[in-house]
Amino acid sequence: MYIKKILWTLAILGLFVSAIFAYFVYNAMLRPNTAFNNDKAYIYIPTGANFDDVANQLEPLLNDLGSFHTLAKQKKYIDNVRPGKYAIKKGMSNNDIINSIRINNLPVKVSFNNQVSLEKLAGRIANQIEADSLSLIEAMKDADFLNKNNFNEATALGMYLPNSYEFFWNTSANGFRDRMLKEFNRFWNEDRTNKAHEIGLSPNQVITLASIVYEESKQVNEQLRIAGVYMNRLKIGMPLQADPTIKFAAYQLPKYKNTIIKRVLNVHKEIESPYNTYKRLGLPPGLITMPDISAIDAVLNFEKHKFLYFVADAERLGYHKFARTLSEHNKNAREYHRYLSSQGIIR
Template sequence: MYIKRILLTIVLVGLLVGGIFAYMVYGTFFTPNTSFANEKAFVFIPTEATFDQVKESLEPLLEDMDSFTAAAERKGYTANIKGGKYAIKKGMTNNDIINTLRVNNISVKVSFNNQETLEDLAGRISQQIEADSASLLASFKDVDFLKDNGFALENGIAPYIPNSYEFFWNTSAEEFRKRMLKEYEKFWTVERQEKAKKLNLTPKEVVALASIVHKETAKVDERPRVAGVYLNRLRKGMLLQADPTVIYAIKRKTGDFDTIIKRVLFKDLELDSPYNTYKYGGLPPGPIAMPDISAIDAVLNPEKHNYYYFVANVENFGYHMFAENLVQHNRNKAQYIRWINSKNINR
């Protein structure tokens, strides 16, 4: 009888201990452990982050950090941390959170357009993914990468087609560059390449001309007409005489790409730069900015006409007046000069 009591006591104690242990395990793994009011919150885990960094990122989101730490250690997460962006949903348990941090790296939308320089592009992208601007710029300007893929520093911005793309937040600079090269190659379909060939232009030359068209007019519906003007000039062997190339040449010489130049002066036309299309024939060595897709397609699908000249239309701002000959152009230009003088725009 005595032995039975001892055994029963042992069993009861075992059940009690087991119950306490089960309760603790349940509390550690399966009790909701979020402290925010919104439906979800996002956490960014850096590449090669330590567990302390993970805890620091999660601190504002959790009710009980000790239970999360215990669960993470038991599940082996502390030795298998993966960088990325993760969504923590309201009411998640420690088990849910750890499973999410293991496998549910979510993508971010990366958008860019109209960057003038690789420096601008690097700064823009670094605001959207983990890679910093210095590493991005170094990868963009990597001489071996450029040479291996048929580019140079002068046209190094060409592979980056403005658009919105899905990336993982922890994408490296080299991974970003590699993906953009693939997108560039995908963009240049057989159809687009054939259109470029019919214009006697390479894809890189198309991008260079598109950058001028892009800078000349913000009106998408006018871009095919402007592209037609420049293509007419190229076919006839005329100088492009594009003011945006002169402005770019000035910025390139001064190193100040933030300067605003509203008026190109006669003295500017004498600037000795391969980007000055008043002084040098043909296309500039590379794009003067990053053209958007509408400008590229405008060059590939130009309006067919006999215009060789154009000037800003002061009666329909944003658009231009086009002319087939110099007499007509000078008449249109005189109207523009009177207007710009009346506004005292000297630079």
């Protein structure tokens, strides 16, 4: 009888311990532990963050941070924090949350449009990934990287093709730059490279001309014709005489900072600059803005015609009138200048 009592006591004690353990397992591992109403919440864990940094982000999202901490210690997550963007779904248990922030680093969509400088691009990207703008600028302007990959500071912006891309949020500045180089090399496939060779331009020169074409017209169906005008001028040794390059040259000067030039005047055409295509033959040394892919392809596939001139069309704003002769062009130009004057645009 005495032995039976001991066995019963041990059995009851075992059940009690098992119940406590089961409660702990359920409470710490399996019970839902989210405190938000949305379907998902996101946390961004920076590079070099420790568990306390993670806990600070999770605290407003959880009902019981203590049980999460206990399980995180048990699962050795405390010493294995990984940077990135992670999703916490409503109703997740501590176990689910730890598994998610351990292995499910989510990509983010990084988008940029036609930025006018590396500095502007860096600022745009820094709002979308962990890398800050200063580290991005440093990576983008790294002389060894540029020289190794046939770029310089004047052409470096052309490596970045405006589009949307997937990155991990914790991508470094060098990681972003190196990925963009891969995208650039992928863009310049055999077909595009051969077309550039056929028209006598390097990829960097194509993009430089495309930046002018893009600034002249955002109309995709007109960019081919404008590209043809500039190719005709290059072919006969005529200056490009591109107003967007004059504006670009002007904006580099303190006098024109924080101004908008709506009308290119003779005084602007006298600016001393390698970007003044009224005074200098050939292409400028680099881009004046980041062109759309449509403008790059417009240069590679330019329309073959005999036009040497074009001017904005006052009757169809956003489009242009094209001319083969200077006299015809001057007539078109006078019409547009009269329109500008009627609108009170004198400079």
